[in-house]
Amino acid sequence: MERKKTKSRREFISSSARFGMVLALGGIGGLAFRKSTADQWVWQIDPFKCSWCGRCATHCVLNPSAVKCVHAYELCGYCDLCGGYLIPGHSDRSTAAENQLCPTAAIERKFIEEPYYEYKINESLCIGCAKCAEGCSAFGNGSLHLQIMHHLCVNCNECAIARVCPSDAIKRVKGSDPYLMKGDFTAGDGET
Amino acid sequence: MNISDKIKIAKQTATVAGAFCLVISLLLLLNYLQMRSADPLESEVMETLVQRLRMEPGNEQLKQEIRQFDLLARKAYFTSLWQVRTGGYLLLFASIIMVVALRVYYSLIARIEKPEDEEETDDIAGRALSRRWILAGTGILVAIALVATFTVSDPVERYLAGAPISEEVEDQVERITITDPEPRPAPVPFPDDTATEDEDRVTEPGEEPGEATAEHAAPEVTPVSPAAPAFPGETAIRNNHNAIRGPWSNGVVYHDNLPVEWDGESGSNILWKVPIPLHAFSSPVIWGDRLFITGADADERKVFCFDRHTGDLLWEASADNIPGSPATPPRTTPDTGLGAPSATTDGIGVYAIFGTGDIIALDMEGNRLWARNLGVPDNHYGHSSSLISRGEKLFVQYDDLDQGRILCLNVLTGETIWDITRDSHVSWASPILANVDGSYQLVVKGNPIVAGYDIETGRELWSVSAMAGEVGPSPAYGGGLVFAANEYATMVAIDPASGNVVWEDNYYLPEVASPVYANGYVFIATTYAVVACLDAQTGETLWEYDTDNIFYSSPVVAGNRLYVTDISGNTYIFETGGEPNLLAQNSLGEEVYTTPAFADGRIYIRGEDHLYCIGN
Numbered sequence: 001m002e003r004k005k006t007k008s009r010r011e012f013i014s015s016s017a018r019f020g021m022v023l024a025l026g027g028i029g030g031l032a033f034r035k036s037t038a039d040q041w042v043w044q045i046d047p048f049k050c051s052w053c054g055r056c057a058t059h060c061v062l063n064p065s066a067v068k069c070v071h072a073y074e075l076c077g078y079c080d081l082c083g084g085y086l087i088p089g090h091s092d093r094s095t096a097a098e099n100q101l102c103p104t105a106a107i108e109r110k111f112i113e114e115p116y117y118e119y120k121i122n123e124s125l126c127i128g129c130a131k132c133a134e135g136c137s138a139f140g141n142g143s144l145h146l147q148i149m150h151h152l153c154v155n156c157n158e159c160a161i162a163r164v165c166p167s168d169a170i171k172r173v174k175g176s177d178p179y180l181m182k183g184d185f186t187a188g189d190g191e192t
Numbered sequence: 193m194n195i196s197d198k199i200k201i202a203k204q205t206a207t208v209a210g211a212f213c214l215v216i217s218l219l220l221l222l223n224y225l226q227m228r229s230a231d232p233l234e235s236e237v238m239e240t241l242v243q244r245l246r247m248e249p250g251n252e253q254l255k256q257e258i259r260q261f262d263l264l265a266r267k268a269y270f271t272s273l274w275q276v277r278t279g280g281y282l283l284l285f286a287s288i289i290m291v292v293a294l295r296v297y298y299s300l301i302a303r304i305e306k307p308e309d310e311e312e313t314d315d316i317a318g319r320a321l322s323r324r325w326i327l328a329g330t331g332i333l334v335a336i337a338l339v340a341t342f343t344v345s346d347p348v349e350r351y352l353a354g355a356p357i358s359e360e361v362e363d364q365v366e367r368i369t370i371t372d373p374e375p376r377p378a379p380v381p382f383p384d385d386t387a388t389e390d391e392d393r394v395t396e397p398g399e400e401p402g403e404a405t406a407e408h409a410a411p412e413v414t415p416v417s418p419a420a421p422a423f424p425g426e427t428a429i430r431n432n433h434n435a436i437r438g439p440w441s442n443g444v445v446y447h448d449n450l451p452v453e454w455d456g457e458s459g460s461n462i463l464w465k466v467p468i469p470l471h472a473f474s475s476p477v478i479w480g481d482r483l484f485i486t487g488a489d490a491d492e493r494k495v496f497c498f499d500r501h502t503g504d505l506l507w508e509a510s511a512d513n514i515p516g517s518p519a520t521p522p523r524t525t526p527d528t529g530l531g532a533p534s535a536t537t538d539g540i541g542v543y544a545i546f547g548t549g550d551i552i553a554l555d556m557e558g559n560r561l562w563a564r565n566l567g568v569p570d571n572h573y574g575h576s577s578s579l580i581s582r583g584e585k586l587f588v589q590y591d592d593l594d595q596g597r598i599l600c601l602n603v604l605t606g607e608t609i610w611d612i613t614r615d616s617h618v619s620w621a622s623p624i625l626a627n628v629d630g631s632y633q634l635v636v637k638g639n640p641i642v643a644g645y646d647i648e649t650g651r652e653l654w655s656v657s658a659m660a661g662e663v664g665p666s667p668a669y670g671g672g673l674v675f676a677a678n679e680y681a682t683m684v685a686i687d688p689a690s691g692n693v694v695w696e697d698n699y700y701l702p703e704v705a706s707p708v709y710a711n712g713y714v715f716i717a718t719t720y721a722v723v724a725c726l727d728a729q730t731g732e733t734l735w736e737y738d739t740d741n742i743f744y745s746s747p748v749v750a751g752n753r754l755y756v757t758d759i760s761g762n763t764y765i766f767e768t769g770g771e772p773n774l775l776a777q778n779s780l781g782e783e784v785y786t787t788p789a790f791a792d793g794r795i796y797i798r799g800e801d802h803l804y805c806i807g808n
Contacts (some may be wrong), residue, residue, distance in 0.1 A: 051661045051680075064273065082761070087242065088742075091249040097262035098245055098255050103233040104266055130330050135681060138703075139720070151562060166593055166618050167639070167661070 040175030049169035051135035067128030083139025208292035443708030456781035472531025488531030507558035516565030524574030532576035563604035654691025670709025695731035717743035
């Protein structure tokens with residue numbers, strides 16, 4: 001039998017169209033796959049730039065804010081005199097309301113051994129006002145600092161806090177590594 | 193149950209659900225307004241109680257009050273959050289019920305058979321009626337939109353209000369037409385207006401006046417035009433206290449016979465004490481026999497003039513009816529307010545700026561010369577940079593949230609001479625004037641740059657990126673170096689001729705009070721209650737002194753003495769040397785957040801509620 005070596009014009013156009021469609025489908029699938037596996041970008045606070053202005057508490061679209069205080073325990077001095085816990089000019093180093101800096105009593109103080117205390121943030125009470133972070137930086141080493149919590153954040157296209165942040169401390173970071181915790185990184189490491 | 197009953201039930205359900213939605217919406221709105229007007233976590237009452245406890249640390253009853261109030265405040269806050277969350281769910285639930293009930297209602301109505309005797313509706317007429325209603329509704333919507341366009345303020349415009357102002361600002365200058373047939377009285381002649389250059393040279397503290405060299409001499413009188421008044425020369429400025437922290441805002445005053453001891457409680461060496469008519473955190477300035485302060489609240493902004501010998505209030509002037517001034521003042525924090533910037537004076541006029549962006553010029557009798565609004569500053573605490581002038585030029589540091597900016601205005605007309613933006617963010621520091629190699633630079637601190645500017649053109653002469661965080665203290669100049677320091681950043685000594693950093697140190701840093709130079713030393717006062725002395729050439733810490741309270745008031749050097757006042761009103765007087773020699777510690781008995789003004793033999797301190805004149 002003689003083998004047919006040439007294609008008719010109709011066959012050529014038909015097979016070209018099929019090939020083109022396969023290519024287009026493959027391309028779309030590839031793009032979708034890439035998008036589904038690519039890193040998402042999320043908002044986060046650079047704690048080394050934060051100036052504790054208090055706007056994280058008032059300008060987040062959520063109420064209370066998605067910004068919470070976190071504690072870098074590896075940096076903390078576990079001091080009895082904690083500038084993030086005690087109000088300046090406190091009358092006593094105790095848990096009494098008149099001595100606490102946090103307006104919602106979100107920092108829990110736990111005695112470890114003389115003279116060490118552990119300070120733990122109760123996230124459900126924290127409103128992200130930054131008073132403790134400012135106090136800790138003024139009289140301590142800044143181990144208390146703010147972070148946007150991503151199980152709360154709705155990841156607005158333009159973060160409402162970033163728009164008003166006076167120190168440009170809020171920036172986009174990769175979703176695979178969404179936190180800029182002190183201790184995990186130093187100033188400049190989080191540059192993107 | 194027949195169809196009429198079902199219709200009735202559906203209708204009643206929809207009505208009840210609708211009313212419920214309305215009530216919940218109103219309650220949520222009220223909750224929002226209440227929280228917005230009085231945040232329980234930022235209560236002034238709590239602040240006042242804590243302040244009282246600082247004064248009475250052993251007052252157990254007060255502690256109980258604070259605890260009860262704290263509990264109430266937190267309860268109010270979290271209850272409000274619960275109300276919003278629960279109200280939201282209820283609103284959603286009720287809305288769904290209402291929609292379902294309405295759907296059922298209209299479905300049932302559609303099923304009702306028409307009475308046989310009812311006439312058929314004319315479809316064409318019905319459509320025509322619908323068209324008329326649609327046209328009418330559209331017309332109403334267009335009319336509302338047009339009205340709203342002209343009556344509702346644009347939030348984007350308000351958001352951008354803090355952005356650099358374009359040439360349109362010039363149109364907002366309120367120009368006063370002088371119709372007085374008599375010529376304006378000539379300014380008081382300054383005794384140094386004919387002085388020689390050597391006499392006008394600025395003498396460093398601790399240096400004999402005769403040591404002046406010709407290369408440091410500065411021009412005496414700066415006539416700007418044949419019609420312009422004669423502006424004060426160097427000696428006249430040195431003899432007055434024309435800006436916050438004294439002449440050139442540099443923290444050094446040139447007066448003798450100043451008191452060393454006083455006591456506010458007993459009245460010892462208190463020559464007079466008068467109540468302040470309107471609170472603010474601005475500092476007093478002095479020209480001749482007159483002392484000026486400003487005051488501000490949400491309702492009014494004012495300048496007050498006192499006779500500095502008697503304490504009599506000579507006049508007061510309001511900064512009102514200024515084109516472009518915001519109807520609602522910008523939100524500020526209580527520790528800054530709308531009257532934090534200090535005024536300045538040149539003996540011809542008094543110039544004051546407020547947190548609304550209003551700037552006003554008054555003559556020495558309180559008559560308005562000009563006024564304009566520079567655009568509402570976008571500043572989360574409140575604008576606080578003080579004014580300073582030289583000759584015809586009035587310098588305004590106007591750093592905004594997004595953009596650093598400096599304006600130079602004509603003191604006689606308010607018109608802009610130059611207006612520059614700079615690579616910095618919002619700050620609360622004030623500019624100073626530094627005489628570098630015979631010509632003046634405007635030295636300005638911000639975040640992150642410290643920079644020198646040509647006062648004629650605004651051209652940046654040098655810039656050092658060294659600051660960070662919220663920049664409050666102003667720079668200082670002396671011994672040929674500019675000193676800039678800020679808490680959470682560093683302290684640098686910069687050569688303003690080259691812009692090179694000579695040394696850097698970060699052991700003691702001020703947060704609010706500005707550093708000052710004297711006799712080869714730099715002094716700083718911190719918010720952790722320490723006064724420190726550094727070697728001005730090397731940055732080495734020579735001594736530190738722990739005091740009773742923190743410092744907002746900037747230290748001032750007079751001769752060989754350093755005067756510095758903490759927030760509880762204790763003034764510490766040190767000898768300006770390399771050893772900590774405390775000469776006296778005097779209590780005023782009133783909180784002080786401002787920097788004192790000095791005149792020959794007198795010190796003027798603005799406390800929280802009173803203005804004091806102290807003298808021997």
